[in-house]
Amino acid sequence: MYDSTEAQQARREWLGLLSRAPIELLEAWGAGRAQEYVWLKRPESGLAMVRARIGATGDRFNVGEMTLTRCALRMAGGQHGVAYVQGRSARRAELAAIADALLQDPNERDALERDLLQPLRARIAASRAARANESHLTKVEFLTVSRGDE
Numbered sequence: 433m434y435d436s437t438e439a440q441q442a443r444r445e446w447l448g449l450l451s452r453a454p455i456e457l458l459e460a461w462g463a464g465r466a467q468e469y470v471w472l473k474r475p476e477s478g479l480a481m482v483r484a485r486i487g488a489t490g491d492r493f494n495v496g497e498m499t500l501t502r503c504a505l506r507m508a509g510g511q512h513g514v515a516y517v518q519g520r521s522a523r524r525a526e527l528a529a530i531a532d533a534l535l536q537d538p539n540e541r542d543a544l545e546r547d548l549l550q551p552l553r554a555r556i557a558a559s560r561a562a563r564a565n566e567s568h569l570t571k572v573e574f575l576t577v578s579r580g581d582e
Contacts, residue, residue: 450528458527475522
């Protein structure tokens with residue numbers, strides 16, 4: 433397991449990626465992989481309050497609730513994996529938790545980085561670029577025209 437700050441930062445980053453991973457990508461990665469694990473907490477769905485800040489730095493306020501599925505497991509090798517994913521997909525949470533546990537194993541990390549995390553980063557970046565391009569097309573610029581006598 434990890435204790436260093438760099439390792440905590442790396443795990444925080446891959447947990448964020450796994451939480452946004454589409455089920456198709458996780459299923460493609462997990463196809464044909466028989467993993468032995470014990471449930472510490474089976475997938476369960478519930479609601480989580482989403483909060484924001486006024487102007488990104490001001491007072492906090494509740495935006496609303498979102499559905500969330502979470503789980504925790506322990507692999508045969510002793511690594512613990514957790515997952516919190518948006519929505520009600522127990523399978524998606526399970527695959528994300530397995531990936532989290534395997535990423536903590538130095539022998540598995542390079543292969544998972546190549547086979548799962550890199551394609552996921554590319555997919556998320558492409559999605560963000562498409563959204564930015566789409567919103568850029570609707571951008572409106574306002575001009576103020578002054579009369580010469582004022």
